[in-house]
Amino acid sequence: xxxxxxxxxxxxxxMTNKKSLKCEQHMGHRAMYWYKQKAKKPPELMFVYSYExxxxxESVPSRFSPECPNSSLLNLHLHALQPEDxxxxxxxxxxxxxxxxxxxxxxxxxxx
Amino acid sequence: GxxxxxxxxxxxxxxxxxxxxxCTYTATGYPSLFWYVQYPGEGLQLLLKATKADDKGxxxxxxxxxxxxxxxxxxxxxxxxxxxxxxxxxxxxRASGTYKYIFGTGTRLKVLA
Numbered sequence: 597x598x599x600x601x602x603x604x605x606x607x608x609x610x611m612t613n614k615k616s617l618k619c620e621q622h623m624g625h626r627a628m629y630w631y632k633q634k635a636k637k638p639p640e641l642m643f644v645y646s647y648e649x650x651x652x653x654e655s656v657p658s659r660f661s662p663e664c665p666n667s668s669l670l671n672l673h674l675h676a677l678q679p680e681d682x683x684x685x686x687x688x689x690x691x692x693x694x695x696x697x698x699x700x701x702x703x704x705x706x707x708x
Numbered sequence: 709g710x711x712x713x714x715x716x717x718x719x720x721x722x723x724x725x726x727x728x729x730x731c732t733y734t735a736t737g738y739p740s741l742f743w744y745v746q747y748p749g750e751g752l753q754l755l756l757k758a759t760k761a762d763d764k765g766x767x768x769x770x771x772x773x774x775x776x777x778x779x780x781x782x783x784x785x786x787x788x789x790x791x792x793x794x795x796x797x798x799x800x801x802r803a804s805g806t807y808k809y810i811f812g813t814g815t816r817l818k819v820l821a
Contacts, residue, residue: 638797638811639752652808686751690798694801694809696742700749 599623602687602701608706611677615620619670619687627651627693628670631686633702637674639686645670646693677707710735714798714812721788721819729783729815731772731798739800741765741774741781746795746814755783784802788819 599641600621609615619628627646631639644652645664653662661673670687684704688697715730735741740759744752756765758774758781765772772783781798798812 602751636814636816638814641808688752696740696754696757697809698754699744701751 600687600689602685602700602703604703606704606706607676608708609674610708613677614673614675614694616674617685617687617705618671618695619672619689619700620668621664621689622668623689623691623697623698624667625689625691625698626667627695628664629688629690629697630670630672631688631699633684633686643672644693649694654657677705679707681705682707703708710739710800710808712798712800712810712812714753714796714815717795717816719815719817721817723790723819723821725819726785727783727785727788727792727821729796729798729817731781731783731812733779733781733798733800735779735800735810740802741772742799742801743770743772743781743783744797744799744811746797748794752797766767778795788817790819790821793817793819 603618630642633639642656643662648664659676663671684702686702687700690697711734742757743755744754745755756767758765761776763774770785795814797814801809
């Protein structure tokens with residue numbers, strides 16, 4: 597099973613809302629990632645967790661807050677977002693950091 | 709620095725045509741190379757990979773060979789189908805000095821019936 601699941605599939609939120617994106621994998625992978633993808637662009641790395649510890653933060657604004665409660669779960673907490681944060685948010689996992697990555701279907705986020 | 713360059717798209721082909729999507733890279737050390745495919749409205753799927761020079765990755769009729777002498781990893785398929793219409797991303801990881809994944813800009817493929 598090489599499945600990474602993400603919920604919700606779509607999310608519309610106002611600039612004052614707080615919401616969370618969830619990601620789950622059951623492949624025993626020890627590295628998990630959040631990416632942001634704008635239309636017609638490649639994914640941009642946001643955060644990397646390795647063995648449940650934050651390994652990389654690509655200078656992401658603090659309105660995005662990642663959390664890794666256990667080795668199978670990854671959350672992205674959203675607060676006070678801007679319209680330009682509207683994008684497809686992709687979660688990925690890999691056996692170890694930067695081995696081949698397996699992506700989830702993404703959450704399409706719209707900030708109004 | 710490390711980088712991946714892909715051919716500009718879109719690439720438009722008729723069904724059963726031969727496909728080549730060019731990918732060249734700049735990296736120190738011995739990176740691993742990947743091709744990912746993204747269908748409309750979906751996440752990225754790993755299509756194939758190669759971890760050392762002269763390795764050939766293959767999957768679903770697609771092939772790519774890791775050519776260190778030309779720093780290339782071109783994607784090929786002998787006979788494309790309408791269902792192959794998607795965006796294809798070339799990527800590398802584990803170059804010296806960084807473990808980051810580096811993606812190319814993506815090449816959109818459109819296959820006409």
